Amino acid sequence: MTNRTSPSKVEQERSIALAEVTRSSLQRLGLPPTPRNYEIWYAHATRHDRALNAALDGMLAGGAVPTDTDLDTLYETYFGGARALGKLQTVGTGISAELRGIVGVITGTLGAASIYGDTLHRASQDLTGADDPGSIRSIVQVLAAATLEMREDGLQLKARLDGAMSEIANLQQGLQAIRMESRIDPLTELANRKHFDETIDEAVRSSGQRGDSLSLLMIDIDHFKSFNDTFGHTTGDQVLRLVAMSLKQNIKGQDLAARYGGEEFAIVLPNTALRQGIAVADHVRRAVMAKELKKRSTGEIIGRITISVGVASLQPGDTNETLIERADNCLYAAKRNGRNRVVGMVGSGMMPDADARVA
Numbered sequence: 001m002t003n004r005t006s007p008s009k010v011e012q013e014r015s016i017a018l019a020e021v022t023r024s025s026l027q028r029l030g031l032p033p034t035p036r037n038y039e040i041w042y043a044h045a046t047r048h049d050r051a052l053n054a055a056l057d058g059m060l061a062g063g064a065v066p067t068d069t070d071l072d073t074l075y076e077t078y079f080g081g082a083r084a085l086g087k088l089q090t091v092g093t094g095i096s097a098e099l100r101g102i103v104g105v106i107t108g109t110l111g112a113a114s115i116y117g118d119t120l121h122r123a124s125q126d127l128t129g130a131d132d133p134g135s136i137r138s139i140v141q142v143l144a145a146a147t148l149e150m151r152e153d154g155l156q157l158k159a160r161l162d163g164a165m166s167e168i169a170n171l172q173q174g175l176q177a178i179r180m181e182s183r184i185d186p187l188t189e190l191a192n193r194k195h196f197d198e199t200i201d202e203a204v205r206s207s208g209q210r211g212d213s214l215s216l217l218m219i220d221i222d223h224f225k226s227f228n229d230t231f232g233h234t235t236g237d238q239v240l241r242l243v244a245m246s247l248k249q250n251i252k253g254q255d256l257a258a259r260y261g262g263e264e265f266a267i268v269l270p271n272t273a274l275r276q277g278i279a280v281a282d283h284v285r286r287a288v289m290a291k292e293l294k295k296r297s298t299g300e301i302i303g304r305i306t307i308s309v310g311v312a313s314l315q316p317g318d319t320n321e322t323l324i325e326r327a328d329n330c331l332y333a334a335k336r337n338g339r340n341r342v343v344g345m346v347g348s349g350m351m352p353d354a355d356a357r358v359a
Helices: 007-029 035-046 050-063 068-129 133-181 193-210 224-231 233-249 274-290 320-336
Strands: 214-221 256-261 264-270 292-294 301-304 307-313 341-345 352-357
Touching: 007 035, 035 050, 035 068, 050 068, 068 256, 193 214, 193 256, 193 264, 193 320, 214 224, 214 233, 214 274, 214 320, 224 233, 233 256, 233 264, 233 274, 233 292, 264 274, 274 307, 274 341, 307 320, 320 341
Parallel strands: 307 341
Antiparallel strands: 214 264, 214 307, 256 264, 292 301, 341 352
16 A cells, blocks of 8 residues: 655645755855744745745845845835735725625615515505405504514614624724835834835925925934944844834924835924924934943843934925935935034035034
């Protein structure tokens, strides 16, 4: 008799083999087995997604090791959107089912109402010809029974509609949660690049129309790559979260803090002139520098980190691209002039309007 391995056993063995391939690949590249990295390399090992495999193989060409920024982009492209789409499809199916249920109940109730109308019509005709108490009593009993049945149908419809509206309200909350999830960077819990792009586009448009002030801060962590190489990606992620927390603590109202990409961040400040924007930037810079960083695994004091910030304000005729470009130019000027500083600029020329630094 031939021994056959069960399908579940085969699948289990395949999963173990893929997990080992994933672990070995990450170890060979010196990458930590974080959930993001593990998911990317496991999917690569399955060879199911040709586009993902091609993109990752391109990054690995020539023995190169992908950067955190590369992997963030890869994950957002091939995993983030798909998950959100799957959740949207689930919620959409739920809403469709509820709506179909409502239509069914209403259709049934309309049918009952039509029957009730026919009953009233016949009773009206019967009453015209009725001339004895017994006939009249019989007609009234039929009407009473039909009316009671119609009332019960109405109560059932109301209960079903109330339940459906409650369920749809819950599903709408789910949609809102998915929408927010698709606009948030999972590591720092700041707005992601997509959310930033939408916000700066709308802010430039509306501020330009109303003549309101608008400032943009572009922020970069000083020496982040060497820091990441020295202490590892896990501690690097801790640094990113620390900077993100400092950004959150120094904005308010309609301000938006976002992870622009890798170790670069941005803050959109509506109704904020350049001088005020520079003040906010320096508060953020000081807040970051004031925090002492510990390595979580050992408790080792690593030291302090610093950031460089470029600030630009909206000028007549600006687009979101020109505003970002000027803020970026200021950021590069801050880097060139020693880092750990804020540089603000008015207009399109390289003419710093302010320079703040604390040693």
